[in-house]
Amino acid sequence: MTMMSRRASLLLPMGLAGLVAACATEPMPLPPADPTGKADPQMRALLESLQALNPKPIETLSAEEARRQPGMADAVKHRLRAQGLPVAPRPLPVVRDLEIPGNAGPLMARLYSPVEPPRAGQPPRALLPLIVYYHGGGFVIADLDTYDASARALAAEAQAVVLSVHYRQAPENKFPSAHDDAYTSYIWAVQNAAQLGADLSRVAVVGESAGGNLAITTAMSAREARAPLPVAMGLIYPVAGTDMTTPSYRENAMAKPLNAAMMRWFVEKYTSGPAELQDPRLNVYGRAELRGLPKAVIVTAEIDPLRSDGMMLADKLRAAGVQVVAQDYPGVTHEFFGADPQLLARAGEAQRFMAGELRSAFALPAPTIVPPQPPRRPVPRG
Template sequence: MPLDPTYAMIRRYREVTGFTPLYKMSVAEARHADAETEAAAWDWHEHPEEVFDVDFTGPAGRQTVRVYRPRSDEPLPMVLYFNGGGFVVGSLSTSDSICRALSTMARCVVVSVGYRLAPENPFPAAVDDCFTAVKWAADHAAEFGADSRRIAVAGDSAGGNLAATMALMARDEKGPEISAQVLVYPPLHNDMDSKSMRENKDPMFFNVHSSAWFWNHYLANPADGDSPYASPLKAAEHGGLPAALILTAELCPVRDEGEAYANALSAAGVPVEHHDYPGLPHGFLAVAAKLQTSRDALALMAGYLRRRLGADPVNSTEDAVPATKERVPSGV
C-alpha cells in the first residue's frame, strides 16, 4: 500500500529541509535531534488528574519513574510503560503524551520507567533497570492508588522490546504477575533476516540501517543478542506469558518480527491480537496530533487494557483470539 498521505507530506518536508537520519549522527547528536523531534511532534494529549515523578534506588543508584493517575476514589489498574528510542535515545519525556493518553483513556495508573541508555550502559543495564522498576512498582502500588493485582506492561519500539522482556522475566522469576502486554512496533530479534528488514531502506524514516545502528550500540557483545531478554523472539518457550496486543506498521523494518512474535505466542497458547497498519512507517504514534489513525491506535490500546485489567480480565473471551495479520483502516 502507498505511504499514508500525512507521512507523504512529512517525507517531502524532510527532503526539502535536509533531514539527516540518526544513524548518520554521533550518539550525542542523535539524542539532541531526537529530543527536538519529540518536542515538536506532540501538541495533542489527554490530561490525567495527577502527573508526578518518584525516585527510588535502582541497580545503578537513583532511578526515576513518572506516574500518571486519573481521578478515582478506588485503586486503579497499573500499566508499566517503557519509552522507545532504540535503547540509545529517548527519555521519560519521549513517551509523555502516550502515557497521558493511556492513563486517561484506559482509566489506569501509568508508571513510565526511566532506564539507562547505551552505549554507555549496554545490555543488560536497561533490562535490569526496568525489571527493578516493575518489582518496585508492584510493591509500592498502593502508595499511588494502583492495584498490584492488575498489572500490564507496555511500550513502543525499544520500549516494546523491554515490555516483552519484562513479561518473560516476570514469568521466569515467578512474579510480579503480569496480566497483559502491549507491544507497539517492537524490535524482538537482533539479527533477523526478514523481508520487512530488507525492503525498508527509506532514509527519511526508521529503516534497516537505523535498526542495525541501535542494536550495535545496545549490544556490547553481539552474542548477547541470543539472550531472550535481548531478543524475546529467541526465547525457547513462549508459553505461560500474559495475553498480548501487538501493533505493527506495514512500512517498518521490524514488522515481520512483531508478526512472528504474535505467531509464536499464539502457538504457545497465549491469547494474541495483532494489528498491522497499512501505509505507515515505524513510530506512527508520534504523530497523533496530526493523524487520526494514530489516535485510533491509542484508543485500541486503551480499550484492550480496560478489558484485560477489568473486573474479570482472565476469563474474558473477547480477547482470546488467534494471532492475525489484521489490516486496520483509519476510523476503526
C-alpha cells in the first residue's frame, strides 16, 4: 500500500480539489525583474551615476524627505563631472525668475527666451511662439530647477519663449490643486503674452510625466471654458490614466528612476480617495472627452511604467479625431528627455523631435476649435 504524504493527508478534508492543488507543479510567480538590462549603454551609465548618489526609495519616505532625494538631473551632473565635461546649464540669452498670480497665492515661474530683448531705442522684435511648460514629479516632488534642462532645450530647439510654471504640490495640497494652478497659469500666460515677448496666437502647452497630465487637462479646461486654445500639446511620458495593471506597469514595475511603487505613493499623496481616480483629469484615456483638442505630440520611453499610458492616450486621441504624432524611444527610461545630449543621444533626438513638431504647429494658422456639445436629450411629446 502506498503511503500518503503528510501534506496530502492534511488536505483530505478539503476534498479532491485541495489535493490536486497541492500536487500541482505550477511554479510560484516570481517578482518582476529589474528591466534596467534593456537600457542602452548611455542610459545605463546615467542610471549607474544615479545609484552612486545613494537615493533612498521614495515610496518609503515622507514627501518632505522625498523632495531632498537626488534625481536624474543630479545624475546627469554627476556623469558630466566624471567625464570632465562642464556642468553649466545650456546658455540662453534670457533666463529669469518671476511670480505669477495663483489660486492661493503667487506661483513661482521661470521665463526662458532664445533671443535678447531689444535695447532702449531699438525697434521691438518680432513676437515669438510661447510654450507653457509643466514639470513632473508625481504632483508631489520636483521644482523649476529639477526640470530646468528640459525648458532650456525647448526654448533653444523650438525657438520659442518658455514659461516654466511651478504649482502647489501634495500632500499639502490635494487634487485638484495642481490642475487648477496649471490652468490659471496658462490663462495668465495668454493674457500677458505680449509682455513676455510672445504671440498669444501661437501658444503650446508641454509637460513631462505629471506635467504631461497637466498639459492635456489644461487644454481640456480651455476648450470647455471657450478660452484661447493652445495650438499643440507636448506630452512627454504623460500620466494619462489610473490603471496600474497595464503592460508597461507590469513589465517595468521595478524600473528606475520610476517604478510602480513610486506611482502608487504619488497617487496616495495627491488624491483623497478612490473615487477621484475616475475623475477625467486623472483617468484621461478612460473617462475624458478628447474631441476638439489640438495636435498632440507624444513621447514615450521603453523602460517606463507610463509607456502604456502614452500609447493608450495616443489611440484614444486618434479615435476622437485629434491629430497625433507619437514617438517611442527604445533603451531609455522615464526622465530621459531632459538629459544632456552629450551623455544621452536619445535625449537630443527626443528634444529635436518635440521641438520640430511644435514649430510645425506654430507655423500653421491657429485653428478654430469649438468645444464638443453634450448630446441633446429628446423632448417628450404631449
